[in-house]
Amino acid sequence: MLDVKEVRKDFPFFENQTLAYLDNSATSQKPKCVMDAEWQFYKDSNANPFRGLYDLSVRATDAYEDSRELVREFIGAADTGEIVFTRNASESLNLVAYSFAPLVLEAGDEVLVTIEEHHSNMLPWRFAAERAGATVKYLDVDITGEITPDKVKEALTPKTKIFAVTQVSNIMGRTNDIKAFAKICHENGTYIVADGAQSVPHMPVDVQDLDVDFLAFSGHKMLSPMGIGVLYGKRDHFEKMPPFLSGGEMIEYVTRDGQSYAELPHKFEAGTVNAGGAVGLAAAIKYIQSIGMENIQERENALCAYAYAGMKEIPHITILGSDDPMDHHGILTFKVDGVHPHDVSAIFASNDIAVRAGHHCAQPLLQHIGIPNTTRASMMFYNTEEEIDRFLAVLKTIRGEMGYAD
DSSP states (O other): OOOHHHHHTTOGGGTTOOOEEOBTTTOOOOOHHHHHHHHHHHHHOOSOTTSOSSHHHHHHHHHHHHHHHHHHHHHTOSSGGGEEEESSHHHHHHHHHHHTHHHHOOTTOEEEEETTOOGGGTHHHHHHHHHHTOEEEEEOOOTTOOOOHHHHHHHOOTTEEEEEEESBOTTTOOBOOHHHHHHHHHHTTOEEEEEOTTTTTTSOOOHHHHTOSEEEEESTTTTSOTTOEEEEEOHHHHHHSOOSSOSSSSEEEEOSSOEEEOSTTGGGOOSSOOHHHHHHHHHHHHHHHHHOHHHHHHHHHHHHHHHHHHHHTSTTEEEOSOSSGGGTTTEEEEEETTBOHHHHHHHHHHTTEEOEEEOTTOHHHHHHHTOOOEEEEEOOTTOOHHHHHHHHHHHHHHHHHTTOOO
16 A cells, blocks of 8 residues: 655645645656656757767667657557657647658548547547548547447447547546457458557556557656657558658658668657657656555555545536546546636635636537536546545535525
């Protein structure tokens, strides 16, 4: 069992901090070891990776590639050629939509996207379909956010070339059965692209076991610096794909009339890379491994269950998604009857509690369930029961603050 008081000592943010930070699905706080690793890189290894034969550049190259190997191991990829560093999950998904989709999409084809996707795993496919003359179809969820394998199978057609799906919804918190979905897709001749932004920081993810074609995630949601993300892709796909961006480092040879590209994964990493961010991501992975993903899951599920039970006792509160708190994975999105989410968030903020209000970059899902805006509290293993108690105490007062008698 985690000693949360000791864990919080690893995070400079919590020193002399009164803010109850419950917006972890947007971005996580960073442990000192991550900050130190990035700072140490710039102190001792600040040179352009791959660009020099002198010791400093070699150290920078080694640090960057060692980080890639750690990411490969963390998500179970077959080799480092399947790990591309990007700025974030959004850029990773755009890379697939711009470089892979044209290879498989033709006029009249279909892209299947779940209605619960973050805009980052929806808009790129809309644009890709427009360019190809293909059609985007949407797979709806039920009121609990569940998508069954049978629903996926029913939605696929012989024309479905790509299925875009999140592993964990950033609103419902529901985990999708990506492994089952991948099997169904591949039997249909469909490629599956998974958004792992809300899953990789909170649960074991093995891309070979899942058998996804691509998986994207961001470092900043998993204790890492902002500006570093990852795209996993099967080597066979990456080898066929043209570069997403062009310029330095992604080429092998250039003449007046042509060019050849660098080997994987470098042909997708144009320009000077975010080596410090990659080193920070590696430090975050090591920190997560030192705590243990099972311990992280246990802690976050316990916090979520505690908050869920308290919220259910408060009148006029509706929690989106499943009635089982174990289906929420630390994400509790809710509405307060008669009070706009921005007012809800402002009242929390005035009480030194950070939550998220709005559409959470998933407007089609909220339109589908008939709720245009919501408030979201999202937990991470370093949160405390005392912070949840503060959250619940304020939640009880919100309707009264807005002039309601009950």
